[in-house]
């Protein structure tokens with residue numbers, strides 16, 4: 001088996017200012033499937049085509065932003081090995097017991113030098129995607145409810161010390177650097193796109209003075225048509241749209257950025273090129289960041305750099 | 310009935326209905342003045358200080374609104390709804406960029 005180690009983004013927990021308003025948004029507008037609520041009042045969602053019990057969890061709080069972002073790893077032995085490797089590298093790790101999140105096994109938690117809390121886990125109950133495993137249909141009714149992305153694809157996080165974050169992901173967790181944007185002086189990276197498989201990115205970071213900030217969680221759409229349909233649904237529901245529909249130069253992905261009712265940005269995304277771990281990193285100079293963000297408009301939208309939660 | 314909102318030190322006045330946020334009233338008219346971000350009370354770029362008038366609010370992220378801010382009516386314009394004529398000052402982190410032409414080149 002070629003894909004080992006970290007398999008994919010597994011969950012994000014995001015803070016919202018009003019729980020029920022946000023449930024209506026995520027369930028009926030974004031079209032996620034609500035899969036449970038726990039004793040802490042958290043509400044759990046998955047995308048219709050995901051098989052694990054949850055991938056996106058919201059919690060009511062007095063401030064917006066992200067609590068943590070988690071990756072599924074291959075198995076328990078892999079989880080233990082990453083825990084040991086992270087400690088050997090010099091990071092403190094913490095074990096969160098199985099069941100603390102619904103239908104989720106033990107998690108290894110650590111904090112990046114960018115201020116973001118990351119988690120690794122090996123178990124989450126497979127509840128399926130509503131399609132049988134024998135003679136499966138290509139989709140089920142849930143695909144047509146709301147925007148209905150097929151999976152949690154990646155996140156872009158803003159914080160300090162991106163160079164150190166890059167080392168942790170590439171030297172300990174087995175990710176590789178797919179693309180980067182240089183700082184204006186060309187001596188460092190302003191933003192990095194990291195992959196743990198063959199997706200164009202599984203997580204991305206941008207240098208920012210305040211730690212632990214969320215730029216966006218991204219949800220994968222099946223086609224450009226579905227991205228345009230997402231834009232229609234956003235407008236029908238007066239969702240605050242930031243950028244798009246357009247295409248990123250970085251990743252080549254097609255995109256809309258918009259905000260949830262608490263000001264957490266999310267993305268409906270599709271496409272992107274298909275990198276391999278042996279490929280050379282692609283580099284964007286800062287003066288071409290506008291094309292990297294919005295290729296047709298060649299515009300470095302001000303909100304991209306300054307609006308985070 | 311719409312109320313009149315005045316942005317001090319920018320010489321901008323606009324009409325804003327009670328069910329419309331201070332930010333969306335401005336935005337609807339295509340006027341610049343207060344920076345527009347998430348429009349959900351989460352990002353803090355639309356921060357203003359209400360210097361005169363009555364209003365109601367919806368929840369705002371406390372990352373951007375401290376107790377002291379609340380006491381001094383320094384609030385997020387996307388979560389403030391006028392119930393009388395209002396005056397305000399723009400004080401958000403994008404303040405230095407405020408009230409300049411829309412086609413201003415980026416830094």
Ligand code: FES
Pocket residue numbers: 263332344345346347348349350351352353354355356385386387388
């Ligand atoms: S626009 Fe983000 S808090 Fe008002």
Ligand SMILES: [Fe+2]
Pocket residue numbers: 154155156216218267269
């Ligand atoms: Fe993205």
